[in-house]
Amino acid sequence: METPAFMPVATRGMMRGVLPAQLEELGSRMVLANAFHLFARPGTELVQKLGGVHGMLAWDGPILTDSGGFQVFSLGALGKVHANGVKVEHPVYGGYVDWTPQLAFETQVGLAPDVAMVLDVCPDAPLDQKKCAAAVERTVTWARVQRDLHDLRGGADSGQAQFGIVQGGVFADLREHCARSLIDLEFDGYAIGGVSVGDGHEAMMHGVEHSAHVLPQDRVRYLMGVGTPAELIESVARGIDIFDCVYPTRAGRFATALTDEGRMHMLNARFKDDTRVLDPGCTCPCCTSGVPRGALRAGFKAKELLPPILLSLHNLYYLHNLMHRMRKAIASGTFGELRQQILRAYLPTKITN
Numbered sequence: 001m002e003t004p005a006f007m008p009v010a011t012r013g014m015m016r017g018v019l020p021a022q023l024e025e026l027g028s029r030m031v032l033a034n035a036f037h038l039f040a041r042p043g044t045e046l047v048q049k050l051g052g053v054h055g056m057l058a059w060d061g062p063i064l065t066d067s068g069g070f071q072v073f074s075l076g077a078l079g080k081v082h083a084n085g086v087k088v089e090h091p092v093y094g095g096y097v098d099w100t101p102q103l104a105f106e107t108q109v110g111l112a113p114d115v116a117m118v119l120d121v122c123p124d125a126p127l128d129q130k131k132c133a134a135a136v137e138r139t140v141t142w143a144r145v146q147r148d149l150h151d152l153r154g155g156a157d158s159g160q161a162q163f164g165i166v167q168g169g170v171f172a173d174l175r176e177h178c179a180r181s182l183i184d185l186e187f188d189g190y191a192i193g194g195v196s197v198g199d200g201h202e203a204m205m206h207g208v209e210h211s212a213h214v215l216p217q218d219r220v221r222y223l224m225g226v227g228t229p230a231e232l233i234e235s236v237a238r239g240i241d242i243f244d245c246v247y248p249t250r251a252g253r254f255a256t257a258l259t260d261e262g263r264m265h266m267l268n269a270r271f272k273d274d275t276r277v278l279d280p281g282c283t284c285p286c287c288t289s290g291v292p293r294g295a296l297r298a299g300f301k302a303k304e305l306l307p308p309i310l311l312s313l314h315n316l317y318y319l320h321n322l323m324h325r326m327r328k329a330i331a332s333g334t335f336g337e338l339r340q341q342i343l344r345a346y347l348p349t350k351i352t353n
């Protein structure tokens, strides 16, 4: 897979509004699913019977599963972290699940993605140094447990790679310490977690900077849960290779389209009698379908099924194409110009010249 690249998210083993056959056309090369959600429903054994995550998604390209750390911790007060795992309310059947590093590992062996993520501790207060330090210690301890299990299966030769996750909130020393501890364990790739729970763009970029510069250049650097155009290009500028985010499809469902002119909110009255297609010149299934902006707006207002799908397809295509443009710009030495262009459209306050 060429990098930098963006991975669309099929949390429960299914894309929202995107047909399996459309994924590759849109530019997807690798897809993300969530191990904890699939463990909860339909269950690891059932997914295995359906052909693993590849069978479920009807996708034979690479798949990465998240361990569910972020989801488990975002369930907030319900999640109780203890030395050996986190007690979390079962999202489907009630009662509690003890989601441990061992269970996260075994679940991902069963689901059979190409890349499995370790279970980490995502602190709910990225500005609290004490909490972040404790989360880092536990993250590293759990990483060691899972790395050993991975070794017992033969490491990446088993057919499944395993990535460690750097935590540490907004604190440079904690992030660096976490990254170095994970590097000592020699993971197949490295992810940076916990940057999207912080406070705004600046804090996010600091989290990326504090982590990325320590990580080895010959291993994948993956920034988790990040996916607006400005965040993507700013993170690529800081050395990130792959990303995942629900943003393009979620924004599409909420009538927001991504273009080189910035975000377009299709419920805006100015589109009422607009006969142009969503983004003239775009070659996505939405823009080539000929559906005018005014019809998309009317459809959203009437809660039709098609407009959210069409905007999801456009947004996904836009982000994949943006990554393609970044790859080309890096190769031709024009990345700086593309970066300015995207920032002008999406983060005008960040332009300094």
Ligand SMILES: [Zn+2]
Pocket: 278, 279, 282, 283, 284, 285, 286, 287, 288, 314, 317
């Ligand atoms: Zn389009």
